[in-house]
Structures are given as C-alpha cells and as structure tokens.
Amino acid sequence: MITNMDREHLFEATTGADSCLIIIGNGFDLYHGLATKYLDYRNWLKNHDARVATDFESFVYEMDCSGRVSNSNCELSSIDGIDPRWSSLEESLGIEWDDLCYETLDHTYPDVTEDNPGWDDFWIELHMRLEYLKKLTRDHFREWVESIDVSKIKPVLDLPDTASFVTFNYTPTLEYVYGVRPDRILHIHGCVLDKNELLQFGSPDNNPIELQKMLEDKYGMDDFYGATIQQGVTVACDRCADTWKNIEGNYDALNHFLDTLANVNTVIIMGNSFDKVDKPYYRDVLAPRYRDAEWVFCEYESNEDKQYGIDKFCHELAISNYRMTSYMEFDKGYDQSIDSI
Numbered sequence: 504m505i506t507n508m509d510r511e512h513l514f515e516a517t518t519g520a521d522s523c524l525i526i527i528g529n530g531f532d533l534y535h536g537l538a539t540k541y542l543d544y545r546n547w548l549k550n551h552d553a554r555v556a557t558d559f560e561s562f563v564y565e566m567d568c569s570g571r572v573s574n575s576n577c578e579l580s581s582i583d584g585i586d587p588r589w590s591s592l593e594e595s596l597g598i599e600w601d602d603l604c605y606e607t608l609d610h611t612y613p614d615v616t617e618d619n620p621g622w623d624d625f626w627i628e629l630h631m632r633l634e635y636l637k638k639l640t641r642d643h644f645r646e647w648v649e650s651i652d653v654s655k656i657k658p659v660l661d662l663p664d665t666a667s668f669v670t671f672n673y674t675p676t677l678e679y680v681y682g683v684r685p686d687r688i689l690h691i692h693g694c695v696l697d698k699n700e701l702l703q704f705g706s707p708d709n710n711p712i713e714l715q716k717m718l719e720d721k722y723g724m725d726d727f728y729g730a731t732i733q734q735g736v737t738v739a740c741d742r743c744a745d746t747w748k749n750i751e752g753n754y755d756a757l758n759h760f761l762d763t764l765a766n767v768n769t770v771i772i773m774g775n776s777f778d779k780v781d782k783p784y785y786r787d788v789l790a791p792r793y794r795d796a797e798w799v800f801c802e803y804e805s806n807e808d809k810q811y812g813i814d815k816f817c818h819e820l821a822i823s824n825y826r827m828t829s830y831m832e833f834d835k836g837y838d839q840s841i842d843s844i
Contacts, residue, residue: 527670530774541592558635566597597708626734633742689760705746790820798825
C-alpha cells in the first residue's frame, strides 16, 4: 500500500531542478489507452499489408527465442492462433544470417554445366526472402506509429515539473499530452515528430558491419564470389541494417543528454521492461551514473513476479536503493485519503 509518507518523500526528491530522471517505456503509452502493443502493430499490418505479417510469421531463420517469451504467452498465442513471436517482436528479429546465407547458397550455387548457370539466383532468392523486413521495421512501422493519435489523450499523471525524460517510445505523448519541452526529452530511438529521423526498431544482434566481415571471410575466396555471391552479401547486409538497433551507437547521445542534468537523485522507470534489447543502456550507462540514486519502478500491477524481476535487475546492476510502486502514486484522480484506510 502506498502511504502519504511515500508520496511526500517522492515529491520532495523531485522538486529540485533536474533532480529527477524519468525513463519512459511502452507501458506508459498503454496506461494512457494508446494501442501500442506489438499485437496492435500486427493487426494494423493485417489491414494494410497482410503479406508482411505473413512473411514474418513464416520466416524460419530467426535466432532461438526460447526463454524470451513466457510459456503462458506462448500458450495464449497458440490458442488465439497468433505467432508468439509478436509478443517479443524486436527480439524475434534477431536472424541467424550465417545459416540463412549458407542454406540459400547451397541450392542456388551456379552450375556451369547448364546453359544458364544461375549467376543471379543467390541474391534474387535472398531478396525475395528478406524483402518484407524493410517494410516491417522501417516503412510500415513508421506509418503505424504515425497513425497512433495522441491528440485526444488527457494527462492522467502528476509528473514532476522539473523532471527530465529518456523515452524509448516513438510517440510524442510527453510533448503533446504533458507539454514537456523537447529539450527535456531524449527519444533514444527516434520520434515520429521528426519526419527525417530514422526510427530504430530491431535487434542489437543484427550488426551489418559484423555480418559483412563474417560473410567476406567465409566466402571471399570462393571462385564465384565476384560473379554471384557478393551481390547476395550486399542484399543480406542491407536487410540486416534495416533490422539493427545500434544500442552502443546511441551511447554518445544518451551520455550527452545526461551530462546536461544536475543532481539526479531519483530515477523513476515508467513502463519500461529493461529486457534484453534495452538492458545494455542500464548496464553500461544509467546504472553506473546513478547507482547511488533512489530507483522507483512504477508498475501497472504489483505482484511477486514483478518484484522478483526488479530485485534480480537491481542485484545484477548493484542498485541498492530501490522500490516498486504503482501508477496510482502519480495518478491525478487518485484519492490519497484511501492510503490511511
């Protein structure tokens, strides 16, 4: 139960200039009633380009996602007839590029005994197999996020006036709903407000630079590398780049933003799951900077599983001063008098 003392302590900690950093994830938008789940994206695709969703669901070269989706989610998805990979879409975009290229080349390798050796077969098949990726992670993904209307959303939370924000969301909820100045917000993976900005959506395991080196080392000495294989390598690397979330490449922007803040003594996490995809930001940047701050994990529902996950996360990152709370602690319409009941 949240006490008045807890509430007063939190807001005392966030009244100083730049004393509070709030980290925003998709749960924040969901709390405001926005349809921003990956399953919402799937439904949007089914109505706008069903082929892309079908191609994703039929692709068999993704990395092993065992353990990334809970058994309960998998069972629910199976019952509903929905591929469980949609529940952890970015993690499911990690691709076994080596296996994909090897097996594709194995049955498209040029046969010089034939009138048509099939010089272009390798890159053409790779292109056909991977064509959906750019639409899934770039073109259609931006279209879907742009279609999410935040204009009718009302502010339901009391956010500290002096807080600064690092958001993993692509939506302008903070700007449009809460009127937060852009200079107090870092959209670490991009925002649809900037039409020219790339929205980074994908897996950190898909590194096109490493992929190109690996494929060149493996096939560069092949007699047919220049004639047929090199074009396929280009196709694979291009699609790999379309599905790459370059986390380490974002560290400079994150550190630069955090350098502008002073005396951060409270870190509040709202709706961010700090899973495998985004965990490096915490491990390499946020936790080392603010290990001595109070960390407040704001959850829609508090339960033992959530507490265990937070305990494990804080133990791994050597964060000792932390607690879990609910969105009611910040809810504008929450009656504080019930805390004393």
